[in-house]
Amino acid sequence: MRPAACTAPLLRVPLSLGCGLLAGAGQLGGVAAGWTYNLWLKRTVLSWPPYTAASGCCRRS
Numbered sequence: 001m002r003p004a005a006c007t008a009p010l011l012r013v014p015l016s017l018g019c020g021l022l023a024g025a026g027q028l029g030g031v032a033a034g035w036t037y038n039l040w041l042k043r044t045v046l047s048w049p050p051y052t053a054a055s056g057c058c059r060r061s
Helices: 002-017 021-041 045-057
Strands: none
Touching: 002 021, 021 045
16 A cells, blocks of 8 residues: 555656646645645645546546
8 A cells, every 4th residue: 555655746747737727736735735625725724626626627528
């Protein structure tokens, strides 16, 4: 579990940006919003903006 948790962030950036600058930036923004929600804001009044941003970025249309 730990090696995967350490390797995934290192691979996420080049693989995301390999899909194009706009798509990669959107994907990385969604991941950042998800981490912000999970690590800091989940139990606060400010939990909805990162939750909404992460949900919107990670859905397929």
